[in-house]
Structures are given as structure tokens and as C-alpha cells.
Amino acid sequence: MVLLLGYLIGQHGPLRFLWALLKFGVWLVCAVAWLGVLFTRPAAAVALSVAWVLLWMLWRMRARVWALVWRLWGHRISVMIPRRVWMWHFQFNSWPRLVFRLGLVFRDGHGLSRLTVQYPRGRWTLADDDNGWTVVVNVLDGQSPADFIAHCETFAEAWGVHHVAGDSPKRGTVRLRAYITDPLRTPLAAPPIPAVTNFKSVLLGMREDGHQWRERLLGRHLFIGAATGGGKGSVQWAVIRALCPAIRAGAAEVWTVDPKAVEFAKGRWLFKEYATSPEEIVDLVEKAAALVATRRAAMAGGARTHVPVSGDPYVLLNIDELAACTVYMTKDLIDRFNRALGLILTQGRSLSVSVMAAVQDPRKEIVPMRQLFTTRIVLRVDEAGQADLVLGGGATARGAHAHLIPADEYTGAGIGYVHGDNRATPMRVRAGYTSDSDIDRMCLRYAPAPTGP
Numbered sequence: 313m314v315l316l317l318g319y320l321i322g323q324h325g326p327l328r329f330l331w332a333l334l335k336f337g338v339w340l341v342c343a344v345a346w347l348g349v350l351f352t353r354p355a356a357a358v359a360l361s362v363a364w365v366l367l368w369m370l371w372r373m374r375a376r377v378w379a380l381v382w383r384l385w386g387h388r389i390s391v392m393i394p395r396r397v398w399m400w401h402f403q404f405n406s407w408p409r410l411v412f413r414l415g416l417v418f419r420d421g422h423g424l425s426r427l428t429v430q431y432p433r434g435r436w437t438l439a440d441d442d443n444g445w446t447v448v449v450n451v452l453d454g455q456s457p458a459d460f461i462a463h464c465e466t467f468a469e470a471w472g473v474h475h476v477a478g479d480s481p482k483r484g485t486v487r488l489r490a491y492i493t494d495p496l497r498t499p500l501a502a503p504p505i506p507a508v509t510n511f512k513s514v515l516l517g518m519r520e521d522g523h524q525w526r527e528r529l530l531g532r533h534l535f536i537g538a539a540t541g542g543g544k545g546s547v548q549w550a551v552i553r554a555l556c557p558a559i560r561a562g563a564a565e566v567w568t569v570d571p572k573a574v575e576f577a578k579g580r581w582l583f584k585e586y587a588t589s590p591e592e593i594v595d596l597v598e599k600a601a602a603l604v605a606t607r608r609a610a611m612a613g614g615a616r617t618h619v620p621v622s623g624d625p626y627v628l629l630n631i632d633e634l635a636a637c638t639v640y641m642t643k644d645l646i647d648r649f650n651r652a653l654g655l656i657l658t659q660g661r662s663l664s665v666s667v668m669a670a671v672q673d674p675r676k677e678i679v680p681m682r683q684l685f686t687t688r689i690v691l692r693v694d695e696a697g698q699a700d701l702v703l704g705g706g707a708t709a710r711g712a713h714a715h716l717i718p719a720d721e722y723t724g725a726g727i728g729y730v731h732g733d734n735r736a737t738p739m740r741v742r743a744g745y746t747s748d749s750d751i752d753r754m755c756l757r758y759a760p761a762p763t764g765p
């Protein structure tokens with residue numbers, strides 16, 4: 313007997329052994345009590361047994377019952393439950409089970425008896441915008457942040473939230489941000505026009521975390537890839553809106569290439585140059601390349617970067633539907649176009665000549681020079697791999713699900729992903745929508761003052 317006790321304690325450890333002993337004692341007391349009731353009041357004993365079985369079945373099915381309740385009334389429940397209580401539920405109740413099921417835990421020890429499970433706990437905080445929470449996890453040895461980021465969709469499903477975004481703020485750490493509802497679900501108005509253009513930070517719309525979506529223009533080239541109707545125009549117009557004060561003051565010029573002669577015809581008065589036919593387009597791009605060469609020669613040995621001022625302005629070469637220029641023109645014109653554009657893309661950044669190009673099909677054969685664009689934005693695309701073509705390899709795996717953006721204009725147009733500064737993972741954003749009447753007002757108020765005699 314002593315030997316058996318010693319063996320069991322050695323195998324299971326004293327705590328586990330005591331726990332098992334306690335459970336055995338409780339069961340024994342229950343069984344004796346039940347037998348006592350059976351002999352005195354058989355009917356009550358049968359009723360007790362049936363109630364026990366029912367309770368046991370309900371307990372076993374608790375996950376399915378909860379899933380059903382959640383599916384039927386989840387939305388209403390989520391509104392009623394305070395955010396913090398909701399977060400605590402996932403923090404203490406669901407997280408340990410979830411990471412266990414996803415294989416994000418480690419089991420140590422030898423044999424069942426000494427099994428210890430190490431699982432990543434994480435620091436949980438409510439988000440500032442009250443639309444979810446953030447979990448910062450120190451990954452275990454042998455794991456990488458990518459192991460968690462790959463499961464963002466699963467976390468979103470398990471927590472019943474709209475979206476979970478993951479990134480790695482520093483080595484060995486992963487940050488998961490749960491968004492309960494989608495802050496970008498309704499269209500945004502056109503961004504307000506600033507009093508003075510800030511070339512280093514122009515407002516384009518809103519980020520998923522509720523902050524302003526801003527991009528730098530000076531020293532950058534912008535590339536926007538999206539299927540037709542994805543809302544490329546709204547990003548282009550948001551950039552032009554931000555430039556309006558500088559356009560009026562003569563410190564910025566927009567040169568527009570509009571092969572379809574539709575999208576930008578309405579804002580024609582804001583543009584210093586406007587080209588639609590293949591010959592005009594190639595002449596205009598060569599003119600921009602010549603400006604780059606002139607500025608480079610003028611600055612040789614002097615200042616390293618050009619500062620845009622009235623009379624020596626920042627030039628934005630705005631190209632709508634780049635494929636029309638790189639594929640659908642004669643070979644001679646395509647060669648001239650590619651040569652001139654290549655020169656601007658490689659040398660224009662420090663000389664205040666930027667390119668903003670929109671394209672429906674971002675394949676390499678269509679846009680061979682897309683790697684030269686420093687800021688790349690992908691809106692809704694038709695196939696999963698296309699986000700990788702725009703943002704770079706692995707973007708879809710890191711959360712840029714541009715192929716899942718709804719095709720519906722109201723809920724999906726203008727939504728996309730961009731590589732935010734200091735972020736390893738793409739940030740979801742929505743551009744403000746510039747309507748036709750907004751464009752009319754911009755033309756009336758900000759069209760460049762006429763020059764010449």
C-alpha cells in the first residue's frame with residue numbers, strides 16, 4: 313500500500329495526487345448519499361439522476377449553445393455588454409483555449425504525468441477609440457510574431473469581431489488589435505482643404521484605428537492599384553485637394569495624363585498641363601523628364617534637395633490608367649514613355665517632381681517599373697495575389713485582404729491597404745470621396761492664376 317502510494321505520488325506529483333484524492337472523496341460521498349436516497353425514496357433518486365444527466369449534457373454542449381446564441385443575438389449582446397467585460401471574457405476564458413487549439417502553446421516534461429503547458433498570456437488593454445482592444449504578446453522561445461499574425465482571421469471569428477489586425481512593434485512581440493465594428497463601413501466626405509499645403513503630410517482619409525490617414529508627397533512617388541470601381545479616383549482627388557492652396561499660390565502644379573479623358577476632365581482648370589491622346593501624353597512625360605534634368609543640372613554641387621516655392625513649384629505628374637501608356641500605344645511611343653517615366657521615377661524625388669499613377673492591372677508586364685514607386689496603395693482587387701503585386705510579396709499573408717473588400721460602392725469603394733510608417737503589416741484605410749460638386753468648387757476657388765500677357 314505504502315509502495316503504491318509512493319509510486320502514485322512520484323508519477324503525478326503531490327498536488328495532482330491530492331487533487332485526485334479530493335475528487336475521489338467527493339464522488340464517494342455523492343454515491344453513498346445517492347444510494348441512501350435510493351433505498352428510502354426511490355422516486356426522488358430517479359429524479360435526481362435524470363436532472364444530473366441533463367445538467368451534464370448541457371455542460372458538455374455549452375460551446376455549441378453559446379455559438380447558437382451568439383449567431384442569433386450576437387450583435388445585440390455585443391452592444392449591451394460593456395467593452396471591458398467583453399474583453400475580460402476573451403482574456404480569461406477564451407484566450408487559453410484558443411491558443412491551445414491553434415498550437416501556439418508548448419508542452420514540457422516527460423510523460424503525461426509531468427505535463428506542463430506554457431502558453432503566451434499577453435497584456436490586454438481597451439483601445440482608445442473604444443472600438444475593441446489590443447493584446448500585446450511576448451512570444452515564447454521557438455515562436456515568431458508571424459505565427460500569431462497568420463491566425464488573425466481565426467481570432468476575429470472566435471471573438472466575433474469585425475477584424476483583427478496584427479503587427480510586431482518590436483522583436484519577440486506581437487500586437488493584435490481587435491476592431492469590434494468597422495469604422496470605415498460608411499463613405500467619408502472629401503478631406504478638408506488645408507489653409508496651406510503641407511507637402512510632407514497630406515490628409516487622404518481615415519485609418520482603421522480611427523486616426524487620420526496621411527501620406528507624404530515631397531520626395532515620394534505614389535502608386536494606386538485597384539480593380540475598376542475600386543475608388544482609385546478618390547485617392548487621386550484627395551491628393552489634388554491637399555495641393556489646392558499651393559496650386560493657387562503657384563508653389564505646386566499638377567500635370568495630368570488622362571487617357572480616358574473622363575475621370576479628370578472635370579477638374580481640367582486645376583491642372584497646369586493636361587494630356588489625353590498618346591502623342592500628347594508622351595510629350596508631357598518627356599517634358600517632366602526634361603524638367604528633372606534641368607533642375608538636376610541647376611542644383612549640381614549645391615543644395616541636395618529642391619524646395620518648392622512660387623515660381624519654382626512642386627510638380628505632380630498624375631497618370632490615370634498607367635497601362636494605357638505602357639501597353640496600349642505604339643511600340644515607339646511606349647519606349648519613349650517608359651524611358652522618360654523611368655528617369656522621373658529614379659531622379660525626380662529630390663527635385664520636387666513626383667509621380668502619382670493609378671492602374672487596374674498591377675502585373676509586371678503591365679507596370680514594369682512599379683518597384684520604383686515609394687508609396688503603394690492597394691484598393692479592392694479581383695484576385696488574392698494582386699495585393700502582393702502592389703504592396704510587395706507576402707502582403708496578403710500579413711493582412712492586406714484587398715480581394716475581400718466588398719465590390720459594393722457604398723461599403724467598399726475607396727477602402728484599401730497601405731504600408732504605414734514603422735509598421736511591418738499593412739494598414740487598412742479609406743479615402744474621402746470627392747464629389748463632382750467638390751471638384752467644381754475646387755476649380756472655382758483654387759484654379760491657378762492665369763500667367764502671361
Ligand SMILES: Nc1ncnc2c1ncn2[C@@H]1O[C@H](COP(=O)(O)OP(=O)(O)OP(=O)(O)O)[C@@H](O)[C@H]1O
Nearest residue numbers: 499540541542543544545546721725726743744745
Ligand atoms: N472613397 C470613396 N468612398 C465612397 N465611394 C466611393 C469612393 N471612391 C469611389 N466611390 C464610388 O465608387 C465609384 C467608382 O469610383 P472610381 O471611378 O473612383 O473608381 P476607379 O477605381 O477610378 O474606377 P475606374 O478604374 O473604372 O476608373 C464612384 O462613382 C463613387 O460612387
